Every structure is written in C-alpha cells, then in structure tokens.
Amino acid sequence: MKNNSIKISILLLILVFFISCSKVKINKEGDYALLRGINFSQQGNYEKAMEEYQKSFDINPQNIILLKEMGYTYYQFGNYKKAEEYWLMALSIDNKDENLIKNLVTLYYEMGEYSKSREIIKNSYNPKAAYYKKIDALINYRENKLEESYKLFKEINVEELDEKSILIYFEILKKLNKKEELYYLLKSSYPYFSKDKRYLIEYSKILSNDYQLNDESEKVLLNYLIENGNDDEILLQLSMLYLKMGKKDKSDQVFKLISEKEIFNLNY
CATH class of the missing domain: 1.20.5 (Single alpha-helices involved in coiled-coils or other helix-helix interfaces)
Incomplete structure (x- = not known):
C-alpha cells in the first residue's frame, strides 16, 4: 500500500x-x-x-504588448474600430498605461468622438500634459471654439507641437486677428519646423500676404531649395511670389523648373 x-x-x-x-x-x-x-x-x-x-x-490573449501591437497594426490598416477594440482590451489590463491612453485619445479625436477622447484623458497620471492640451485645443478648433483653442495652444511650448497643430494655430491667430502674436509664433516656430515643406509654404504665404515681407518670404523658399534640392511645390510657391512682386521674368524661369507632371496636375 x-x-x-x-x-x-x-x-x-x-x-x-x-x-x-x-x-x-x-x-x-x-x-x-x-x-x-x-x-x-x-x-x-x-x-x-x-x-x-x-x-x-x-x-x-492577455499579453498587453501583443494587444497594443495588434491595435497599432489595425490602425495602420485604417481599421479604427478594430484598433479601438484591442487597445481597450489592453487598457482593461493596465488602465494607467500612458502610451495606450495617448493612442486612444488620438484615435477618438481622429474618429470625431471628442467626448470619448476627453474622457480617456482622465486616466492619465498627468491629464494637463502638453500632448493632451494639444488634442483638446484641436478638438475645440474643430468645434469652432477658437478662443478656447487659442488659450490652450498658448499654454503649450512651440517645440511640443507638430506640423499639423502649428498650422492650425497659425489659422486661429489669423482668424482672431492677433497679428503680433502670429508674427512672434512664426519666428519662434521656424527653427523647429523649417525643414517641413507644408509648414514652410504656409510660413512663406503668411510673410508675404499678411506682413508684405516678400524678400524674407523669398529667402526662406530659396534656402529650402538650396538645402533640399528642387521641389515642385516650393518652386510653384516661389514662382507665384515673384509674380506677385512684379518679377515676371523670374517667375517664368522658376516655373520652367517645375516638372511636367506637376504642371499637368495644375491644369487639371
């Protein structure tokens, strides 16, 4: 036994x-x-x-790293609902994961579900962080609450903004007729975004159209071309600037440098 x-x-x-x-x-x-x-x-x-x-x-199915990666992959596919599903599963495991919170806050903003975006921010250890202020400012902008958006943007250091948000900040200042602040923002943001083409084109337009600083506008466009080589969109902006300045010969010379493909797109 x-x-x-x-x-x-x-x-x-x-x-x-x-x-x-x-x-x-x-x-x-x-x-x-x-x-x-x-x-x-x-x-x-x-x-x-x-x-x-x-x-x-x-x-x-309880691996939080896996759930975060699956959410990210679905996000890359443009399947926001599936991205939300997996990120929420991960959040149920760790509701203080800052990367997850940022992902969901951004996702809901892009989906236009602003109340959900703001609600998720409350999970953060630091809901007053610059990133969340930026999202809140962008939501206010989309809701046409320009003053509220402006106040939030004003609290954020320029280096903590991205290209999309800085361009929206420009637009808000223009609509609120804050020309002095807009000029200061142009100057303070330029060192951080001067290599970004979208930013530079808008920067050039504002200098020329709002402040009549055509020479300075020309300079920043030329600097970009010197550093990065020919670019059709920059060349087009420069050509239009020369035309505005009454320098038709220069405008024509620059326009000839634009690729035929870009000219075709302009015509059609």
Whole structure:
C-alpha cells in the first residue's frame, strides 16, 4: 500500500512537470510569434505581422504588448474600430498605461468622438500634459471654439507641437486677428519646423500676404531649395511670389523648373 502511494505521488509529480513544460513551450511559441510580428511591423509588412500576432493571440490573449501591437497594426490598416477594440482590451489590463491612453485619445479625436477622447484623458497620471492640451485645443478648433483653442495652444511650448497643430494655430491667430502674436509664433516656430515643406509654404504665404515681407518670404523658399534640392511645390510657391512682386521674368524661369507632371496636375 505504501509503495503504491509512493508510485502515485511520483506519477503525479511527473505529470505536473510535463504539464508545466508544455505551458512553457506554448508560451514561448506565443512570444516567438509576437517577436516575428513586431519584426514584420517594423519592416512595414503589416499583413504578415497580423498573421503572427493572431497566432500569439490564440495562445495568450492577455499579453498587453501583443494587444497594443495588434491595435497599432489595425490602425495602420485604417481599421479604427478594430484598433479601438484591442487597445481597450489592453487598457482593461493596465488602465494607467500612458502610451495606450495617448493612442486612444488620438484615435477618438481622429474618429470625431471628442467626448470619448476627453474622457480617456482622465486616466492619465498627468491629464494637463502638453500632448493632451494639444488634442483638446484641436478638438475645440474643430468645434469652432477658437478662443478656447487659442488659450490652450498658448499654454503649450512651440517645440511640443507638430506640423499639423502649428498650422492650425497659425489659422486661429489669423482668424482672431492677433497679428503680433502670429508674427512672434512664426519666428519662434521656424527653427523647429523649417525643414517641413507644408509648414514652410504656409510660413512663406503668411510673410508675404499678411506682413508684405516678400524678400524674407523669398529667402526662406530659396534656402529650402538650396538645402533640399528642387521641389515642385516650393518652386510653384516661389514662382507665384515673384509674380506677385512684379518679377515676371523670374517667375517664368522658376516655373520652367517645375516638372511636367506637376504642371499637368495644375491644369487639371
């Protein structure tokens, strides 16, 4: 009887050992699939990435890193509802994950679900952080609350803005007729965004149209071309600037540098 008990105990230990080993193996397979998925994602191959993520999800659907990556991949596909689904699953595991909160705040803003965006901000340890102020300012702008948007933008350091938000800030200041502040923002933002083409074109237009600083507008466009080589959109802006300045010959010379493809787009 005693020998039988010992045998049973040994058998149970062996079974537990093999069950444990099996779980470790399964978890490793899930982790390997996740790593393969991340590698594919970094290469921009999101379809392959999702195949690997799905394998990992079938093994361990509670892996917060996996859920965040799946949400990001669906976001890249433009499938916002699926991105929301996986990011919310991850948030249910850790509702103070700052990257998740930022992702969802941005996602809801882009989806036009502003109340949800503002609600998620409350999860943050620092809901008054510059990033959340920026999103709130952009929401106010979309809701046509220009004064509220302006007040929020004013609280944010210019280096914490991005190209899209700085251009909207320009527009708000123009609409509110705050010309002095707009000029100061132009000068303070230029060192941070001068290499960004969209920013530079708008910067040039404002200098010329709002402040009649045509020479300065010409200078920034030429500097961009010297540093980055010919660019059709910059050349077009420069050509139109010369035409406005009454320098038709220069305007024609610059216009001839624009590619035929861009000229075709202008005509049609």
